[in-house]
Amino acid sequence: MDLRYSDVDEAFRARLREWLSSELPKLPEQPPRDDWSARRGWDTDWQRRLFDAGYAGINWPKEFGGQGATPSQHLVFLEETTRARAPYVGVNFVGLLHAGPTIIAEGTEAQKTDHLSKILRGDEVWCQGFSEPQAGSDLAAVRTKAVLDGDHYVVTGQKIWCSYGQIGDYGELLVRTDPDAPKHKGITWLMLPMDLPGIEIRPLKTVLGSSEFAELFLDEVRVPVSCRIGAENDGWRVTNVTLSFERGTAFVSEMVDALRLIDDLSPYVTDPAYRRELGHLAAEMDGIWALTKRNITQAARTGVMGPGSMMIKYAYSELRQRLGELSMKVLERDVLAVDAVGEFVEERLRTLALTIAAGTSQIQKNIIGERVLGLPKEPRP
Amino acid sequence: MNFDLTDDQVALRDGIRSHLEGRFSMERVREGFDRSMFDELSEAGVFSLRADGFSWADSVVVYEELGRACVPGPLVGSAGADAVVDVIEGRGGDAVWVEHLASLDRLLTIGDDGIREIPAASLVGAEADWPLDPLTPAHRVESLPAGELVGTASEASRLLNELTLLTAAQQVGLSAALVDMSVGYAMTREQFGRPIGSFQAVKHMCAEMAVKAEVARAAVQAAACIMDDPSTGDEMRSLHGAKIVAGEAAIMNGRTATQVYGGMGFTWEVDVHLYLKRAWILETRFGSADSHADAVAEILPPADRSQR
Numbered sequence: 001m002d003l004r005y006s007d008v009d010e011a012f013r014a015r016l017r018e019w020l021s022s023e024l025p026k027l028p029e030q031p032p033r034d035d036w037s038a039r040r041g042w043d044t045d046w047q048r049r050l051f052d053a054g055y056a057g058i059n060w061p062k063e064f065g066g067q068g069a070t071p072s073q074h075l076v077f078l079e080e081t082t083r084a085r086a087p088y089v090g091v092n093f094v095g096l097l098h099a100g101p102t103i104i105a106e107g108t109e110a111q112k113t114d115h116l117s118k119i120l121r122g123d124e125v126w127c128q129g130f131s132e133p134q135a136g137s138d139l140a141a142v143r144t145k146a147v148l149d150g151d152h153y154v155v156t157g158q159k160i161w162c163s164y165g166q167i168g169d170y171g172e173l174l175v176r177t178d179p180d181a182p183k184h185k186g187i188t189w190l191m192l193p194m195d196l197p198g199i200e201i202r203p204l205k206t207v208l209g210s211s212e213f214a215e216l217f218l219d220e221v222r223v224p225v226s227c228r229i230g231a232e233n234d235g236w237r238v239t240n241v242t243l244s245f246e247r248g249t250a251f252v253s254e255m256v257d258a259l260r261l262i263d264d265l266s267p268y269v270t271d272p273a274y275r276r277e278l279g280h281l282a283a284e285m286d287g288i289w290a291l292t293k294r295n296i297t298q299a300a301r302t303g304v305m306g307p308g309s310m311m312i313k314y315a316y317s318e319l320r321q322r323l324g325e326l327s328m329k330v331l332e333r334d335v336l337a338v339d340a341v342g343e344f345v346e347e348r349l350r351t352l353a354l355t356i357a358a359g360t361s362q363i364q365k366n367i368i369g370e371r372v373l374g375l376p377k378e379p380r381p
Numbered sequence: 382m383n384f385d386l387t388d389d390q391v392a393l394r395d396g397i398r399s400h401l402e403g404r405f406s407m408e409r410v411r412e413g414f415d416r417s418m419f420d421e422l423s424e425a426g427v428f429s430l431r432a433d434g435f436s437w438a439d440s441v442v443v444y445e446e447l448g449r450a451c452v453p454g455p456l457v458g459s460a461g462a463d464a465v466v467d468v469i470e471g472r473g474g475d476a477v478w479v480e481h482l483a484s485l486d487r488l489l490t491i492g493d494d495g496i497r498e499i500p501a502a503s504l505v506g507a508e509a510d511w512p513l514d515p516l517t518p519a520h521r522v523e524s525l526p527a528g529e530l531v532g533t534a535s536e537a538s539r540l541l542n543e544l545t546l547l548t549a550a551q552q553v554g555l556s557a558a559l560v561d562m563s564v565g566y567a568m569t570r571e572q573f574g575r576p577i578g579s580f581q582a583v584k585h586m587c588a589e590m591a592v593k594a595e596v597a598r599a600a601v602q603a604a605a606c607i608m609d610d611p612s613t614g615d616e617m618r619s620l621h622g623a624k625i626v627a628g629e630a631a632i633m634n635g636r637t638a639t640q641v642y643g644g645m646g647f648t649w650e651v652d653v654h655l656y657l658k659r660a661w662i663l664e665t666r667f668g669s670a671d672s673h674a675d676a677v678a679e680i681l682p683p684a685d686r687s688q689r
């Protein structure tokens with residue numbers, strides 16, 4: 001057991017650092033937060049730069065255009081890009097961390113050819129249309145219905161909380177193809193081309209005042225059968241494949257970012273009681289970061305995610321809430337203007353969502369209790 | 382990087398665990414620490430790990446198991462010694478509580494000027510009638526003898542770091558055992574016609590305990606790896622952090638386990654209180670979570686009054 005990066009890893013780090021220091025100053029100014037087409041342009045421009053420099057899809061297998069980096073190189077990549085304050089994956093999140101890996105795992109050859117390299121180059125942006133007004137935590141309760149008509153599914157229903165919905169080219173779409181089957185057995189996973197007729201996108205305003213996500217209204221949208229990932233009615237299994245990527249490294253850069261935020265906040269923390277609290281939070285974050293390293297090594301060694309992978313999202317997101325509260329206390333009356341001091345108040349607002357999105361903390365604890373500890377499920381009513 | 386137990390470490394863990402399960406049942410543990418226990422652990426190699434070529438990463442694996450089994454005694458102080466030794470922070474003249482005085486061969490003190498050695502025979506104090514942990518007898522020594530200087534200040538701080546690490550490893554073991562006990566109870570105890578573990582309130586308590594234990598284990602093992610190879614991280618930050626999260630995990634899991642057990646959790650018969658009491662005591666050794674948190678804060682970028 002060790003935390004040693006090999007010489008090869010360190011050489012990789014040195015090369016990456018050098019590239020970052022020459023590339024980052026060339027980036028154009030960041031667009032305003034509510035100008036989504038500009039944000040798309042900015043985020044995909046960064047993705048293209050990564051692609052051109054040979055860093056796109058760092059942990060994707062080489063045969064699908066990725067870099068096939070070892071887990072430790074992947075960590076180095078995340079550490080270095082976050083420390084250098086390189087752009088976050090942004091609008092490329094769903095494509096790179098969710099849909100792409102799902103296509104790699106479950107897609108046909110044609111689907112791989114059509115999408116993977118475009119995602120890597122920043123030419124194709126994805127959004128996620130899983131949740132519905134009546135299907136949040138209980139995701140398998142999705143009702144959006146899809147009826148087979150020749151070589152198309154005719155899809156009607158409503159999706160909500162669709163991050164990047166207003167600028168996505170494709171959406172991950174869960175639909176009900178068999179209304180009579182038990183709820184987990186009648187779901188199908190489709191790729192939804194967002195420009196099809198019958199799709200209406202209504203941006204939703206978040207607590208930040210901007211529109212990170214949208215509602216989708218689908219009215220007899222004709223989705224080609226060739227857009228189906230996996231078999232008909234096998235979508236719940238595919239969904240679990242998709243969601244498992246969230247237990248991998250999807251949130252790792254958020255964590256390095258939290259470590260950075262702790263450093264950034266520290267100069268403002270003069271009160272000894274608050275400094276002590278910051279010390280506690282830093283220690284916990286270090287522990288969570290260590291657990292992340294554990295998870296990544298375990299997954300690479302055994303191909304199976306260990307128990308820690310089911311815990312990391314809960315641990316991290318709850319810690320982030322506490323860090324946010326500490327920021328608010330430390331800044332005192334400077335919280336009256338979100339942008340008065342640093343990014344702390346904006347981060348406090350943004351991180352309110354972390355214990356809700358991608359499975360609430362309560363759902364995470366159900367998962368830990370049932371799948372890691374083996375406790376009995378609650379009886380179904 | 383391989384931040385996971387190696388096959389050898391898994392074997393080491395399983396070996397010591399089965400040894401402890403066989404020889405250190407709770408029945409025996411409840412009889413308290415004595416010389417035979419020391420000899421047996423000594424024979425098993427617990428106190429000579431470093432001399433036998435084991436790393437700090439190996440050592441924390443073993444000490445976690447000692448914590449898991451709730452083995453009492455000055456196990457951390459005796460590491461590397463051929464006698465029953467405890468180590469405390471303090472200096473001549475201090476009024477201190479000494480654990481396991483009757484079993485000790487010597488006491489080491491860690492102070493500003495270095496490590497001092499005090500033969501146990503020269504320690505006098507009244508034994509507490511009612512020790513918090515029935516397995517950790519405590520003596521009040523009103524005036525600590527000065528002892529003889531046996532190590533430099535830098536050796537003292539080295540020793541302090543090592544003992545802090547091993548203590549944190551024991552705390553992880555306590556916290557992990559408390560998870561297992563609680564889950565076991567939650568699966569079998571029934572109320573309202575079903576196992577209490579199927580109630581979400583109970584399930585969530587167990588989940589929180591499991592996360593605490595898992596994060597603490599990662600933190601302690603990371604600190605051990607960094608102690609083995611200081612180029613791989615910030616040694617002091619990781620060590621302070623390990624003691625913080627491990628101490629909190631042990632105490633919080635002790636309290637939560639008490640809750641999961643209901644009234645049984647408040648009884649002498651159920652082992653939970655022994656774990657919680659040990660957790661409270663280990664928290665007092667080699668720096669509390671708060672003192673280590675202050676130390677972590679010192680390592681973070683300094684407060685800048687001009688910012689406020």
Ligand SMILES: Cc1cc2nc3c(=O)[nH]c(=O)nc-3n(C[C@H](O)[C@H](O)[C@H](O)COP(=O)(O)OP(=O)(O)OC[C@H]3O[C@@H](n4cnc5c(N)ncnc54)[C@H](O)[C@@H]3O)c2cc1C
Nearest residue numbers: 128129130131136137161162163353356357358359360362
């Ligand atoms: C910023 C953000 C971005 C998002 N992006 C996307 C996206 O791109 N695509 C997408 O499909 N979805 C997205 N979501 C949706 C997200 O996955 C859901 O919000 C989440 O799963 C919770 O569902 P819900 O909002 O319906 O809340 P509900 O499920 O109604 O939950 C309400 C409360 O009840 C609790 N609760 C519910 N069921 C249980 C239970 N069984 N046990 C205990 N407590 C329970 C919850 O913990 C919560 O506290 C996003 C959400 C946010 C906040």
